[in-house]
Amino acid sequence: MVNNYKNKNFVIGVIVLVALMSLFFYNTLKKSYPNAVQGVVLSYSHGKENNNKSYKYNYVDVKITSGSHKDKKISVQNFSSGHIKSEDVNTGNFAEPGDEVLLNLKEDSKGNIESAYIFEIVRYKHIYKLVSLFVIILLLIGGLKGLKSIVALIFTGVIVIKVMIPLILIGVDPIKLSIAICILVTIVNLILISGKNKKTFAAIIGTLGGLFISGAIAIFSNSVIKVKGLTDEEIKFLTYVSRNPNFNFGGLLFAGIIMGALGAVMDVSISIASSMKEIKEANPEIGTRELIKSGMTIGQDIIGSMSNTLILAYVGGAMYLMIMISSNGMDFCRTINQDIIASEILRALAGSIGLIFSVPLTAIVYALFEKFNIDIESFVK
Numbered sequence: 001m002v003n004n005y006k007n008k009n010f011v012i013g014v015i016v017l018v019a020l021m022s023l024f025f026y027n028t029l030k031k032s033y034p035n036a037v038q039g040v041v042l043s044y045s046h047g048k049e050n051n052n053k054s055y056k057y058n059y060v061d062v063k064i065t066s067g068s069h070k071d072k073k074i075s076v077q078n079f080s081s082g083h084i085k086s087e088d089v090n091t092g093n094f095a096e097p098g099d100e101v102l103l104n105l106k107e108d109s110k111g112n113i114e115s116a117y118i119f120e121i122v123r124y125k126h127i128y129k130l131v132s133l134f135v136i137i138l139l140l141i142g143g144l145k146g147l148k149s150i151v152a153l154i155f156t157g158v159i160v161i162k163v164m165i166p167l168i169l170i171g172v173d174p175i176k177l178s179i180a181i182c183i184l185v186t187i188v189n190l191i192l193i194s195g196k197n198k199k200t201f202a203a204i205i206g207t208l209g210g211l212f213i214s215g216a217i218a219i220f221s222n223s224v225i226k227v228k229g230l231t232d233e234e235i236k237f238l239t240y241v242s243r244n245p246n247f248n249f250g251g252l253l254f255a256g257i258i259m260g261a262l263g264a265v266m267d268v269s270i271s272i273a274s275s276m277k278e279i280k281e282a283n284p285e286i287g288t289r290e291l292i293k294s295g296m297t298i299g300q301d302i303i304g305s306m307s308n309t310l311i312l313a314y315v316g317g318a319m320y321l322m323i324m325i326s327s328n329g330m331d332f333c334r335t336i337n338q339d340i341i342a343s344e345i346l347r348a349l350a351g352s353i354g355l356i357f358s359v360p361l362t363a364i365v366y367a368l369f370e371k372f373n374i375d376i377e378s379f380v381k
Contacts, residue, residue: 037067038122041099045075060095062103062118069105069113076103076116095121145193152189159185160259169242174251175215182211182258190270198369198376199273206269206362211258214265214354218257221346222250229253229343253343261351264310268355269362272299276366288371295363303359307352314348 045059060078064070078095095101100122106115138146164181168174186207194200228235228249239247276295280286286294315322318341325335335341369376 037064037069037103037105039064039101039103041095041097041101043097062101064103074113074116076118078118094118148193152192155188156185171244174248174255178255178258182262183208185262186266189266194270196376198366199277201376202362202366202369203269203273205365206358207266209361210265210354210358211261213357214261214350215254215258217353218254218346218350221350222253225342225346227339227343227346229256229340257347257350260347261310261354264306265355265358268302268306269358271302272359272362273366276363280370288367291367291370292363295366296360299359299363303356306355310351310355311348314344318344
């Protein structure tokens with residue numbers, strides 16, 4: 001009863017923390033675009049190409065649906081890149097009739113609209129629907145565990161977006177920061193989802209051990225490979241927005257590697273610890289060596305699929321880039337020698353190696369917890 005009460009308090013505490021941190025998300029659009037309003041495209045008006053035909057633009061009639069000019073109809077320029085036939089002005093448009101759009105308005109001293117342009121299609125409403133579908137499915141299938149997973153996911157997202165990224169931009173060392181964030185996220189996520197017990201703390205130790213190995217391999221390998229993982233344009237942009245000419249791009253690559261591997265390593269570690277717990281409960285007399293061997297056997301079955309999952313995730317993220325490079329007819333050696341490709345390979349391999357090491361670490365730690373009968377619940381009071 002006491003443990004259940006403490007677990008409930010922990011869950012409530014995390015929910016409150018997430019709710020408080022989520023307040024930072026309010027008015028994000030308004031702060032980023034102080035004059036932004038929403039509208040809906042009613043119809044095409046007219047259009048023409050520019051002189052060199054590198055892009056064409058047309059005008060669309062838009063009804064404003066928010067702000068002080070609500071219900072007012074205006075004609076707005078609507079750009080579209082590409083070579084478009086002059087007689088086919090409605091092909092490939094940025095916004096089409098029926099689309100909801102975000103408008104940036106410029107007003108004169110009397111508050112009348114001086115000019116306006118479409119800067120984005122409204123997508124967030126559809127994203128909210130997709131997120132809602134994800135939450136509903138997770139709750140229906142996962143039940144209470146699903147609810148805890150949602151809270152953990154929100155916590156992780158808020159920590160990364162509202163803590164980690166802003167701190168990196170103001171000059172905090174990405175390596176030290178990412179290590180601290182990974183420790184925090186791992187502890188909170190696994191305790192929230194699985195509670196305070198032997199399997200959870202074995203999984204935490206296995207996860208962090210695997211991540212530190214990934215990080216060590218990344219640092220050592222990058223000292224030889226010497227990649228930044230960014231294009232020249234991205235480097236210039238980050239240098240500009242951070243106002244830091246000495247921005248640590250290598251540290252950013254390190255942070256990306258361990259953060260990218262975190263989810264997969266946590267999954268492997270908690271799966272092994274949970275399976276070993278079931279084995280111990282089914283056979284209380286099993287020896288430490290046999291328990292470790294069982295954990296390793298389970299891990300061997302998991303490693304292959306999870307390594308593929310991790311590598312394919314990186315491949316999927318770099319698919320567009322790979323197609324662009326391959327289309328230039330480069331040979332294999334020259335292709336993998338490209339900075340951006342080499343960095344993706346480093347990410348995938350370092351993350352996968354850390355994932356593999358998390359298997360024996362978790363198995364050994366859990367077996368030792370059982371051997372010495374360590375009372376985790378009392379230890380973490």
